[in-house]
Amino acid sequence: MYAQRMSGFPNYVNNSDGLPPPYTKSREPRSRSRWSPKAWTRKVTIGVVAIAAVLLAVIIIAAVLGSRANAYPDYSPLHYTLVDTYSGRTFFDNFNYFTGYDPTAGFVHYVPRETAMSEQYNLTYAGSDSAILRVDTSETAASTGRFSVRIESKKQYNSGLFVFDILNTPYGCSTWPALWLTDQSNWPERGEIDVVEAVNQASNGNQMTLHTSKGCKMDVKRKETGSSLTKNCWNETEGNAGCGVQGEQDTYGQGFNANGGGIYAMEWRTAGIRIWFFDRSNIPTDIPANLTNTSAPNPEGWGKPLADFPNTHCDIHNHFKNQSIIANIDLCGTWAGEASVYSKEDSCPGQCTDFVSNNAQAFETAYWEWKSFRVYTASD
Numbered sequence: 001m002y003a004q005r006m007s008g009f010p011n012y013v014n015n016s017d018g019l020p021p022p023y024t025k026s027r028e029p030r031s032r033s034r035w036s037p038k039a040w041t042r043k044v045t046i047g048v049v050a051i052a053a054v055l056l057a058v059i060i061i062a063a064v065l066g067s068r069a070n071a072y073p074d075y076s077p078l079h080y081t082l083v084d085t086y087s088g089r090t091f092f093d094n095f096n097y098f099t100g101y102d103p104t105a106g107f108v109h110y111v112p113r114e115t116a117m118s119e120q121y122n123l124t125y126a127g128s129d130s131a132i133l134r135v136d137t138s139e140t141a142a143s144t145g146r147f148s149v150r151i152e153s154k155k156q157y158n159s160g161l162f163v164f165d166i167l168n169t170p171y172g173c174s175t176w177p178a179l180w181l182t183d184q185s186n187w188p189e190r191g192e193i194d195v196v197e198a199v200n201q202a203s204n205g206n207q208m209t210l211h212t213s214k215g216c217k218m219d220v221k222r223k224e225t226g227s228s229l230t231k232n233c234w235n236e237t238e239g240n241a242g243c244g245v246q247g248e249q250d251t252y253g254q255g256f257n258a259n260g261g262g263i264y265a266m267e268w269r270t271a272g273i274r275i276w277f278f279d280r281s282n283i284p285t286d287i288p289a290n291l292t293n294t295s296a297p298n299p300e301g302w303g304k305p306l307a308d309f310p311n312t313h314c315d316i317h318n319h320f321k322n323q324s325i326i327a328n329i330d331l332c333g334t335w336a337g338e339a340s341v342y343s344k345e346d347s348c349p350g351q352c353t354d355f356v357s358n359n360a361q362a363f364e365t366a367y368w369e370w371k372s373f374r375v376y377t378a379s380d
């Protein structure tokens, strides 16, 4: 296209005097002959118009690309109201216990509520100040997989501000713990929001990830302190890696636990999904410590989130619906148990499943402890 338009120019270069060939010579003084439109031949006029058109197109395209690169949603504050508090001795009453085969191929048996709550196993325990969910440490030869727990909230949500107050995160070779949201029976069409997730020794910090059906990308302007990983959230790309953001080391695991844990707050609204992390000593004053205080926080004053998933190239409203809050501790499976991760990246010993079978005591550090989960909603 471009070369064709350029050929509309007379070829002056080959003339020894550098002047137009004789037939284009005009009676106008030489100073005006080239620069006055009246003197242009039809070919020259077409050429100049074409160049102007190309320049205009380039300017418009640059402006459009520039404004696209700068596109960012309007996250102006919403007015939240507290709708659910998961805390105290009734913590687990608002969850179903998932007992099917592990959808992510882990070496684990997710036990029913009765087993988890039994004195013998005590895998979920709700005290007045905190709730615990852990992996079994009693079976010394768990040859078909170790007992663990996966809970899913009975209630489903379509947006909101979720404040997870966490005292302890599970870690250790073979573990794959997560605190996340999805609609398991409509995955990935209704989306998945992984708020807290790590594998094995979890020495790389927390990973926050979205998984979706086709048409959700994060190759856009974002305001976040974490490091973005792959940017296509569609489950059919990058082996279903999702679009992730990695936090610093102490956002999960040993360092996080030593600091007394902290708060993960996830805001899910039409404009986007944002996740903040606050360690125990830096919790914003508008998140009440007192659980009977229903005063709602306002993320506007919290500064940059750790992860930002704006709606610029992802219709958040349509990709995320009907989400249950899920917490579990998987073992091995399609992430923690992959040899490239388990042995290579995380330097864990032997085979993942052998390790799970034979090392009951290794799971002493594999427990979640939560102070509370609070959910606020707004008309969005």
Ligand SMILES: *[C@@H]1O[C@H](CO)[C@@H](O)[C@H](O)[C@H]1NC(C)=O
Pocket (backbone or CB within 6 Å): 119, 120, 122, 125, 132
């Ligand atoms: C269950 O675990 C909790 C928390 O660790 C503990 O306080 C409680 O005594 C345990 N119950 C039994 C029966 O072991």
Ligand SMILES: *[C@@H]1O[C@H](CO)[C@@H](O)[C@H](O)[C@H]1NC(C)=O
Pocket (backbone or CB within 6 Å): 156, 182, 183, 184, 185, 186, 322, 324
């Ligand atoms: C919402 O999600 C739950 C849990 O996956 C599912 O049982 C239910 O059918 C879903 N609701 C609708 C309206 O699809």
Ligand SMILES: *[C@@H]1O[C@H](CO)[C@@H](O)[C@H](O)[C@H]1NC(C)=O
Pocket (backbone or CB within 6 Å): 187, 188, 189, 213, 235, 236, 239, 240
């Ligand atoms: C992605 O989701 C589709 C359903 O929409 C499913 O058929 C497919 O197996 C999934 N692929 C991966 C890699 O998870």
Ligand SMILES: *[C@@H]1O[C@H](CO)[C@@H](O)[C@H](O)[C@H]1NC(C)=O
Pocket (backbone or CB within 6 Å): 285, 286, 287, 288, 289, 293, 294, 295
């Ligand atoms: C409730 O919490 C908010 C935010 O922390 C605080 O400003 C307010 O004083 C508290 N209200 C009561 C009655 O303690």
Ligand SMILES: *[C@@H]1O[C@H](CO)[C@@H](O)[C@H](O)[C@H]1NC(C)=O
Pocket (backbone or CB within 6 Å): 290, 291, 292, 293, 294
């Ligand atoms: C918690 O707040 C409620 C009302 O907001 C108040 O009545 C109660 O005394 C507070 N508890 C503590 C331990 O401060």
